Amino acid sequence: MDHFLYRGGVLHAEDVPLAEIAASVGTPFYVYSSATLLRHYRLFDEALEGIDHLICYAMKAASNQAILTTLAQAGAGMDVVSAGEYLRAKAAGVPGEKIVFSGVGKTAEEIRTALSGGLRQFNVESEPEMEVISAVAQDLGKVAPITIRVNPDVDAKTHAKIATGKSENKFGIPISRARAVYAHAASLPGIKVVGIDVHIGSQLTELEPFEIAYKKVADLTETLRADGHDIRRLDLGGGLGIPYARSNEAPPLPTDYGALIKRTLGHLGCEIEIEPGRLIAGNAGLLVSQVIYVKEGEGRDFLIVDAAMNDLIRPAMYEAHHEIVPLIEPAPGVEEHMYDIVGPVCESGDTFARQRSVPPLAAGDMLAFRSAGAYGAVMASEYNTRPLIPEVMVHGDQFAVIRRRPTFDEIINRDTIPEWL
Numbered sequence: 001m002d003h004f005l006y007r008g009g010v011l012h013a014e015d016v017p018l019a020e021i022a023a024s025v026g027t028p029f030y031v032y033s034s035a036t037l038l039r040h041y042r043l044f045d046e047a048l049e050g051i052d053h054l055i056c057y058a059m060k061a062a063s064n065q066a067i068l069t070t071l072a073q074a075g076a077g078m079d080v081v082s083a084g085e086y087l088r089a090k091a092a093g094v095p096g097e098k099i100v101f102s103g104v105g106k107t108a109e110e111i112r113t114a115l116s117g118g119l120r121q122f123n124v125e126s127e128p129e130m131e132v133i134s135a136v137a138q139d140l141g142k143v144a145p146i147t148i149r150v151n152p153d154v155d156a157k158t159h160a161k162i163a164t165g166k167s168e169n170k171f172g173i174p175i176s177r178a179r180a181v182y183a184h185a186a187s188l189p190g191i192k193v194v195g196i197d198v199h200i201g202s203q204l205t206e207l208e209p210f211e212i213a214y215k216k217v218a219d220l221t222e223t224l225r226a227d228g229h230d231i232r233r234l235d236l237g238g239g240l241g242i243p244y245a246r247s248n249e250a251p252p253l254p255t256d257y258g259a260l261i262k263r264t265l266g267h268l269g270c271e272i273e274i275e276p277g278r279l280i281a282g283n284a285g286l287l288v289s290q291v292i293y294v295k296e297g298e299g300r301d302f303l304i305v306d307a308a309m310n311d312l313i314r315p316a317m318y319e320a321h322h323e324i325v326p327l328i329e330p331a332p333g334v335e336e337h338m339y340d341i342v343g344p345v346c347e348s349g350d351t352f353a354r355q356r357s358v359p360p361l362a363a364g365d366m367l368a369f370r371s372a373g374a375y376g377a378v379m380a381s382e383y384n385t386r387p388l389i390p391e392v393m394v395h396g397d398q399f400a401v402i403r404r405r406p407t408f409d410e411i412i413n414r415d416t417i418p419e420w421l
């Protein structure tokens with residue numbers, strides 16, 4: 001459930017009509033509902049009640065400082081994958097002991113930044129990385145807490161570009177090599193093993209792949225403990241999917257996921273960490289756009305809108321489906337019309353939806369792309385020199401611009417012209 005509902009025929013974010021925000025900031029823009037963000041965070045928190053746990057929001061999904069601060073104030077930890085994300089988390093007031101650092105290519109510099117500022121653990125992805133972490137920690141006179149990400153070779157049954165738990169993926173160490181790699185870790189002076197990490201993919205719409213992976217992690221925990229390792233923490237990654245199309249998708253709920261975690265791993269007495277991103281932010285955000293032209297093509301009509309693939313890349317990149325709804329609720333009985341909904345960028349891939357049935361729209365009408373809160377603004381670019389669009393946060397009947405639209409001068413003046421020109 002989210003807080004984007006029609007009231008009196010107009011789409012609201014919590015208590016604010018979206019048209020009011022559009023009038024103030026212009027289109028296109030992203031808007032987030034803080035109540036929805038918090039609701040999703042709390043669903044996970046409640047699902048894991050009764051076991052020692054920490055929810056480390058995967059901030060790659062949406063990393064505006066206002067979003068991070070909202071979640072940090074509710075007690076969330078953060079999963080970060082770069083020095084930039086680490087520093088964002090710290091700036092949002094997340095204490096180091098609630099920050100886990102994931103990612104296949106952490107540089108020595110990034111490792112140094114996180115160790116100096118403090119962190120809960122590195123989720124290590126390879127033996128060479130483990131050695132660098134050990135060396136940097138020794139240099140700083142510290143011991144780095146680590147888990148090792150194991151690749152359980154499980155099919156997450158999701159889009160190939162976001163599946164991470166098969167042996168052909170670049171992530172983690174093969175679970176079959178785990179004993180040898182943990183032995184290696186135990187021999188390195190600058191690191192201390194605290195647990196196991198696993199993440200098999202994103203937008204999972206079934207629990208079964210999680211179950212297979214978590215059972216493997218449970219077995220591995222016992223094996224590694226028998227080998228003398230202190231496995232007291234399990235980081236189970238993120239990946240729980242969200243409904244993108246209301247009609248046909250009903251992914252499992254956090255409660256079901258929490259019950260699965262308790263069932264498969266609860267007996268081990270470990271601290272549990274999870275790293276949800278999409279489920280927290282996805283349905284807490286919309287992209288609001290305006291129709292520039294309605295163009296009649298041969299055999300199809302195009303809605304040309306002022307948002308484009310540079311603002312929301314998911315349809316172009318993953319063939320993702322986002323529900324598209326008008327800001328003004330159509331009168332009952334209005335017949336829908338079929339459109340290709342496209343942006344102004346000079347590529348055919350700049351298509352949000354093909355042959356999508358929506359209420360008839362005219363130039364100037366506004367529409368919203370639902371489920372755009374995760375992997376929306378964070379994946380935006382300025383392709384075609386289109387300024388990054390503003391982000392707005394709603395809280396009850398208030399709204400605030402949490403990132404303003406840059407001016408064209410700012411964009412142009414970021415570049416420098418060499419002296420020889």
Ligand code: LLP
Pocket residue numbers: 058061079102103162199201202203237238239240275276277278279314318374375
């Ligand atoms: N933990 C790790 C180590 C991850 O790599 C990811 C996502 C997450 C947690 C969070 O997963 P989530 O709960 O959000 O599914 N840009 C793509 C999604 C990429 C996901 C990458 N890793 C998209 O728009 O679908």
